[in-house]
Amino acid sequence: MSDSDPRQDRLLRLNAALDDELDATHRVELERELERDPQLRVSLRRLSAVREAVRRHGAPEAAPTALRNAVAAIGRPKAQRWRFPLPLAAAVAAGIVIGAAAQALIFPPPAADPVAAIVSDFARAELAGQPFDVASSDRHTVKPWLVAHAPLGVEVVDLADKGYPLAGGRIAIVGATPVPTLVYQRREHWIALTELPLSLGDGALRAREGALDGFHMVRWADRERAYVAVSDIDADELSTFVAAFRTAAGANGGESR
Amino acid sequence: MISDAARRRYQAIVPPHVDDAYALARWLSGSPVDAEDIVQDAALRALNALETANVEQPRAWFLRVVRNTALTWMAKNRSKSLAFAGSANDLAEIESVDLTADDGSPEAILIAAEDGERVRRAIASLPPPLREALVLREINGLAYREIAEATETPIGTVMSRLARGRAALAKILEDKR
Numbered sequence: 001m002s003d004s005d006p007r008q009d010r011l012l013r014l015n016a017a018l019d020d021e022l023d024a025t026h027r028v029e030l031e032r033e034l035e036r037d038p039q040l041r042v043s044l045r046r047l048s049a050v051r052e053a054v055r056r057h058g059a060p061e062a063a064p065t066a067l068r069n070a071v072a073a074i075g076r077p078k079a080q081r082w083r084f085p086l087p088l089a090a091a092v093a094a095g096i097v098i099g100a101a102a103q104a105l106i107f108p109p110p111a112a113d114p115v116a117a118i119v120s121d122f123a124r125a126e127l128a129g130q131p132f133d134v135a136s137s138d139r140h141t142v143k144p145w146l147v148a149h150a151p152l153g154v155e156v157v158d159l160a161d162k163g164y165p166l167a168g169g170r171i172a173i174v175g176a177t178p179v180p181t182l183v184y185q186r187r188e189h190w191i192a193l194t195e196l197p198l199s200l201g202d203g204a205l206r207a208r209e210g211a212l213d214g215f216h217m218v219r220w221a222d223r224e225r226a227y228v229a230v231s232d233i234d235a236d237e238l239s240t241f242v243a244a245f246r247t248a249a250g251a252n253g254g255e256s257r
Numbered sequence: 258m259i260s261d262a263a264r265r266r267y268q269a270i271v272p273p274h275v276d277d278a279y280a281l282a283r284w285l286s287g288s289p290v291d292a293e294d295i296v297q298d299a300a301l302r303a304l305n306a307l308e309t310a311n312v313e314q315p316r317a318w319f320l321r322v323v324r325n326t327a328l329t330w331m332a333k334n335r336s337k338s339l340a341f342a343g344s345a346n347d348l349a350e351i352e353s354v355d356l357t358a359d360d361g362s363p364e365a366i367l368i369a370a371e372d373g374e375r376v377r378r379a380i381a382s383l384p385p386p387l388r389e390a391l392v393l394r395e396i397n398g399l400a401y402r403e404i405a406e407a408t409e410t411p412i413g414t415v416m417s418r419l420a421r422g423r424a425a426l427a428k429i430l431e432d433k434r
Contacts, residue, residue: 015420019394021401045363050423053370053430054395057377060289063279067293071275071300075267126272188273211261214268232268 011043018047072126075214114174114200115219115228119212121172121181122192122230131190132168132183142169146180154180154195155225157248164191164241174200184241191231191241198226209235218242263307270315271303277316277397278323284392285327287381291334299326317403320393324407354387354421361431369430379429387422394419 010033016022017030034040063071125131134145139156146154146169158166164184172181172194181194198221209218216238219228229245231238271278278299282292299322312318369375380388386408393404404419405412 011424012416012420015423016401016416019401019419042363046361046366046427047423049363049366049370050427050430051395053366053376054380054391054426056370057373058284058380058392058396060280060283063275063296064293067279067296068272068275070297072272074297074300074304075264075271077264189269211265214261214264216265232273234265234269 010040014040014044015047018044018051077213114196115217116212117174118172118181118192118194118228119215119217119230121194122190122215123213125170125192126190126232131170131192133170135168137166137168139166142166142182145169146171146182150178150180154182155249156182157245159184159241159244159248162244162248164244186231186233186237186241189231189233191229191233191238193245194228194230196226196228198224200226209239211235220246259304260308263304266307266312267300267304270307270312270319271300274316274319275300277320280396281320281323281389281392282327284380284388284396285324285385286331291330295327295330296323298330299323302326314403314406316397317399317406320397320399320407321409324389354425361427365431366427376430379426382429383422383425387418387425390415390418391422391426 013022013026013030017027022030034044133149134142136142136145137160139158143154143156146156149171156166156169160166164186167183167185167190169183170181170192171178172192173179174194174196177197177200179194179196179200181192184191184193208220209216211217215230215232216235217228217230218238219226220242221227229238229242231241233241275296278296279292282295282299283289286292286295299319302325303319303322306322310318380391383391389408390404393399393407399407401412401415404410404415408415410418
């Protein structure tokens, strides 16, 4: 901008306007210049055409799955890294579901930590790039789907106006029990909120908030259910989300304790 | 040894931006295979750096790591003719882009823009500092101050490079061929 050539200076401002980086005063000024000067309007259309061309053809495909998995694995402690490729991961996930069901027939479910199960479910979903089984921002779509797939009532709260649009829902498996999980979005991150029956959640849930395998989690309970929220957003942001959820759920008639 | 805190920060910062990192690395290296190596290398560097780094703009920060990794990587693996950014040749080439020669036609650009291969060749032919600024802006969608952080250049330079990059690209696309 320090350039002394006024013509050049004006083109820099035109670029800044195109990039939405011009303050209000300069924008108004530039709009007046555009009205007066047809050549400047051509310049703007030219720049817009270049932008359109770059955006349309310049974006390569998404990162390959192998790279995505490798990058996710780098952040995990060595013992917990998943190294199998994606199709195998899906097969293993399916195996866990079938295995858990079979196991429930033979043995009573082990008293595993539900939080650990939920966090590893979150990690698996992130890794597979498939954070939900049903994708919808409409709670009237997500709720019936969850109710149909898990034997537990679920409270679907709309938090879009708080900055957490609903992205969808999925079923997590804790022990051998399918539990409904809501997936909210925060920028490019997911927040998974799992609801548990008190029989699973209350006694066995030890920590109130903490971190596991590099993810943050917060748990709480009301009279009817226990909840676990898991995300890769930072701890403070997750607490803010939980507060927003509890407030909204409370307004719907839920009672915290 | 990597601390749990660093791992947590890594999980929050790096995996969500792997597509952006890959796109940038592809445009900087010109090769999908090299881009994968560069991004993996950058992720390792990021994990180590996150023990101490103070990150204010996560995406810009990680893309800076990717960019610096790409520079090191290319200096090691590529011939000098392909070396990246900041050489005297580049500067001369950048200065030779006349911002004010903008009497071409938007319609010609729009027609050229129908040909994806041609557009990609044109982007690839830009001097690296201009290409990098344009990719960070249009493909990665970074704001000026984030581009400044990612490329470790002042905002004024970012603006000038973007304007020159677009001017140069317009010229190339307007060329009848």
